[in-house]
Amino acid sequence: MNFEAGFIALAGAAIAALSALYVHFKADRKRALLTSLRAAAYTLIIFALLKPSFEQAITIKRRTAVAVIADVSGSMGLKKPEDKAALLKTAIREKAVPLAGIFDVSWYAFSGAAQKTSLEDLLKSNRFTGDSSDIAAAINSAAGELEKERPGAKKALVIISDGNGNGLLDPVEAAKHAGIPVYTLGVGPQKKGVDAAVRSVSAGEIGFTGMQSTVTVNISGANASGRSVRVALKADGIEIGSKEAVLQEDGLETAVKFEVTPKETGLVRYRAEVKPLPGEEDRSNNSAECQARVLKEKVRILYLSGHPNYEYRFLRQVLKTNPNYEMVSFILLRGINNVMAFPEDQLTLIPFPVEELFTKDLPQFDIVVLESFPYSEYMPPRMLNGLAGLVTERGGALLMIGGDQSFGRGGYASSPLADILPVTLDGPSEHYDTAPYRMVPEPHPLNSLSYSKEADALLWKSMAELADINVAASSKPGAAVLGRHPVLKSKSGEFAPVLAAWQKGRGRVMACMTGSTWRWAMGTGQETSSGLYARYWQGLFNWLSGVPDVKQVKIAADKKSCAKNEPLKISVSVLDEHYRFENSAAVSLLISDPNGKKAREVCALSGNGVYECSVSGEVPGKYSFEASVYKQGKDLGKDSCTAEVTGSLSEETDIYLNEALLSEIAEKSGGEYLNAASGKPFLLKMEPETSETVSKTRKTLWDSPVLLLLAALILCGEWYIRRKSGML
Amino acid sequence: MRRILQAGIMVLFSGLLFANNLSFARLKYEGGNWDTQSTAWGELADFLVSISNVRAVREPLALSPESPELFNYPVVFMTGDAAFFEWKPAVIERLKKYFDAGGILIIDDSTGVKDSAFAGSVRRELAKIFPNEPLERIKESNAIFLSFFLMPKVCGVRQAAPYLEGVERSGQLSVIFSANDMFGTWEKDKLGNWLRDCRPGGEAQRLEAQKLSVNIIMYAMVGTYKLDAIHTDYIRQKMNTLNMKIPGQAK
Structure with missing residues (x-):
């Protein structure tokens, strides 16, 4: 009451x-x-x-709800070595039907999401043709359906399957999150002979020359627990290492790690092979491959800051946390006009090695950052010639960041750097404005923070206001302006550029006309945007260092592997020399099949600098694709990728029962696993009936x-x- | 009334300050007394500007934790000499976001007494903001002790605790807590005399406390810069020459 x-x-x-x-x-x-x-x-x-008043609840006793989900995917239709469909029907009849006398059972069939059906249809059906076994989707959909029908009631799922899941989502995770016990009944033949298999090979997508990285090979075995096997790793066909490893119980994987040190840049294909065990018949799974891109060693950054400030602190955090970067920085903690009130031995200041840096050490760096750095106080302008040469001749990069000692105000208008900057400077009296403003981003791939234009627009709108700008006289022709001031105009009449970049000679130069991008990291308190800030600056530094993220031509296949004659989409994204979307290029695709036979296709524009082409392969094996992009006879670049065409769908080869997966699903969700052929009774450890509140009334x-x-x-x-x- | 007017002027002025300069943004919390050491900031700013390249603004400003301006100041200063009211859940959430974004809070106990009522309130609120990251002693090898002056002693107007405490996240200090009334060493009267006597160490103690406050501010502006290899080798050499003990973890 x-x-x-x-x-x-x-x-x-x-x-x-x-x-x-x-x-x-x-x-x-x-x-x-x-x-x-x-x-x-x-x-x-x-x-x-x-x-x-008081509330009166009407409760009745109802049977516990159980959904029985039977696998009707293609692999269940395989007849050899045993007729799995017949085994499935036997399991339904012998193990699942008795449950209907105890629980409130509903019947489902699945290949993708579970579809409600009847017991009769399941037993009569001969259509085991589903092209996938998405166990996670089946769990999610059946659990959702049960909850809809019997909200708040006690429930359980029973999956009858061979356990060969090949959906995108992890079925164990799906079972864990379903919140109800998932019981599993395994049907299908068990592997009889011994087998050793390479399950996967993984290497970081990007490695660096001369730097050690790890390639992990996961192996497993069947009926070979405790047996030792030799695992070999090859790089582009040449064996680079081998190790002995011991196979664990069936279904459990052993990780074998190889330390590799790539010597050359480019794509490297790693292939792991496990030596067949004596008497092993199925050797199709004894090897696997992956590929990694090797770049030259870490990007070395020299950061010079004119005074202690927040822009340095926040950018330092971004650069220091990225293992691809190595930063050497100097901040002028004390200026030449500061008083020397303390003896040197009480201070931690070190002399600024300007001569050494700009004459001897400069070639060691890939990117030089000058942030409100008053160069004229420390060196003559001619010493900046080396820096200009590093960019234009050696392919290095320069980033100049704004502040009251940057750009024109820092005396750079009359320095050798004036020519290589993407903006025209305005001399020592250049306007430096400190009124808050929100940068207006221009459409540009570097400004892309998400996967859609709409989401990008929202994210940029949520970014905090900036607090200063060096107003340049103009942006230079050919420079890509990434962002502008919403109100202030340059002398040229354009809205003042906040971020501008271009390719200069062999290198790249970026002008960030503000020293307050740290405000993007701090955000406004509504949403924490430090992630966006870090991601944006990573993108800018990646562009400066020329890593593949922002290559002009970039090719990708929508799948790493596909079945025979299955369509494969190849996308080629193209940027012009100023890294803007290029929508008027000619993109051709050279396709090489595993026998070396070549064919050429033309890719069509699908929007925003992306060209697409649909291909399919008849010959099983590795296909390679090379995109060549031209605009008015000018070569914009090439890129290549590979994809594997498999001889058959996995549904056609998943012959054996995967007990490990079914056991794990049951264990992690609080259910139990039983092999349908075991002869043991299939019991659900659940109360057959539970009290359920069906309605509530309030009495006055x-x-x-x-x-x-x-x-x-x-x-x-x-x-x-x-x-x-x-x-x- | 005078304080309300003063706070109002401070907030009004805050909009005029250039963002990349160091502003003494002071946390104005409810209850207790947030406005202790009120004459210290101008002195500290003058000192910073005279000995270093830090661009510091003389006039402090007051910010409530709920102020929309809070996120414009990556360093906020908090002082007090009495217990203060519990912070509302909205304030706790806001400060969590502030620290997640990279904000740093520098706290100085103006009582100079260990485990004072103010310190109790601070610990109570920090425990809510950082339930899994307790306030811990900052090691001598931290960049804070090298950021400008070489290993200044931890002290203030008093010597309540010979150590600083802090909350460290991802290798950066989000909170720095001094129990010694460190900023009190900068307070002067209208005639320009130091307002408070430093005990027990006298003027030598004041100098060390002032050096420490410079280091803390420098750390808040440049982070762990002084732990870069190019500096640590030089610093180690210098400490060897001076026969100073090198902290275990200094590189």
Whole structure:
């Protein structure tokens, strides 16, 4: 019973008040009676006004809901070495049908999401043709369906399958998150002979020349627990290492790690092979491949800052946390005008090795960052010639960041760097504005923070305001302006560029006309945008260092492998020399099949610098694709990728029962696994019936005519006694 | 009334400051006394500008944790000498975001007494913001002790704790806590005399406390810069020459 608030308190108070009155008027019984009657009448009225009520729940006992989900994918239709469809039907009849006498069972079939069906249809069906076994999708959909039908009730899932899942999502994770026990019944032949297999090979997508990285080979075995096998790793066909490894129980994988040190840049294909065990018949799974891109060693960055400031602190965090970068930085903590109030041995300051840096060490760096750096106080302008040469001749990069000692105000207009910057500087009196503003991003791949234009627009809108800008005279022709000031204009009449970049000679130069991008990291307090800030700057530094993220021509296949004659989409994204989307290029695709036979296709523009082409392969093996991009006879670049055409769908080769997966699904969700051929009974450890609340009603205590009558009687009684006693 | 006017002027002025300069943004919390050491900031700013390249603004400004301006200041200063009210859940959430974004809070206990009521309130609120990252002693090998002056002693107007405490996340200190009334060493009267005597160490103690406050501010602006190999080799050499003990973890 749930009374409305205050009712119990009021009732208690009324009793207490009556008791107090009784004690108070003990000597005068008639007065006490009259007061009590009046109090009782008031109490009844207040009781009615408080509208007390209680909730009545109707519960009934119902059978526990169980969804039986049978696998009808292609692999269940395989007849050899055993007819799996027949095994499935036997399992349904012998193990699942008895459950219907105990629980409230509903029947489902799955290849992708589970589809409701009937027991009769399941037993009659001969259509085991599903082209996938998405166990996770089946769990999610059946659990959702059960919850819809029997909200709040106790439930369980029973999956009858060979356990050869090949969906995108992890079925174990799906079972864990379903929140109900998943029982699994395994059907299918078990591997009889011994088998050793390479399950996967993985290497970081990017490696560096001369730097050690790890290639991990996962192997497993069947009926070979404790047996030792030799695992060999090849790089582009040449063996680079081998190790002995011990196979674990069936279904468990062993990781074998190889330390590799690539010597050359480019794509490297790693192939792992496990030596067949004596008597091993199936050798199709004894090898696997992966590829990695090798770049030259870490990108070395020299960062020079004119004074301690937040822009340095936040950018330092971005650069220091990226293992691809190695940063050497100098901040001018003390200027030439500062007083020397303390002896040097109390300070940690080191001399700024300007001569050494700009004459000897400069070629060691890939990117030089100058942030509000007053070069003229430390060196003559000619010393910057080396830096200009590093960019234009050696393919290095320069990033100049704004501040009151940067660009024109820093004296760079008359320095050798003026020519290589993508903006025209305005001399020492260049306008430096410190009013807050929100940068207006231009459409450009480097400004892409998400996967869609709409999401990008929202993200940019959420970025905090910047707080300063060096207003350049203009952006130079050919420069890509990434962002502009919303109001302030340059002398050229354009909205003042905030970020501009271009290719200069062999290198790249970027002008960030503000020293307050740290505000993007701090955000506005609404959303934390430090992730966006870091991602954006990583993109800018990647562009400066020329890593493949921002290559002009980039090719990708939508799948790493596909079946014979299955369509494969090849996408080629193209940027012009200023890294803007190129929509008027000619893109041709050279396709090489595993036999070396070549064919050429033309890719068509599908929007925003992306050209697409659909291909398919008939010959099983590795296909390579090379995109060549031209615009008006000018070569914009080439890129290549590979994809594997398999001889058959995995559904056609998943012959054996995968007990390991089915056991793990059951174990992680609180269910149990049983091999349908074991002869043991299939029991669900669940109460057959549970109480379920089917409806709730609220009943009121106050709207009774008896209550009104009682109040009227009490008041009349009181009136009568008063009249009798001559008190009226 | 004077304080309200002062705070109002500070907030008004805050909009005029250039963002990349160091502003003494002071956390104005409810209850207790947030406005201790009120004359210290101008002195500290002058000192920073005279000995280093830090661009510091003399006039402090007051920010409530709920102020929309809070995120414009990556370093915020908090002082006090009494217990203060519990922070509302919205304030806790806002400060969590502030620290996640990279903000640093520098706290100085103006009582100079270990485990004061102010320190108790600070610890209570920090435990809510960082339930899994407790306030811990900052090791001597931290960049904070090398960021400008070489290993200044941890002290203030008093010597309540010979160590700083902090909350470190991803290799960066988000909170730095001094129990010694460190900023109190900068307070002067109208005639330009130091307002508080430093005990027990006198003027030598003041100098060390002032050096430490410079280091803390420098750390808040350049992070772990002084732990870069190019500096540590030089610093180690210098410490060897001076027969100083090199902290175990200094590179």
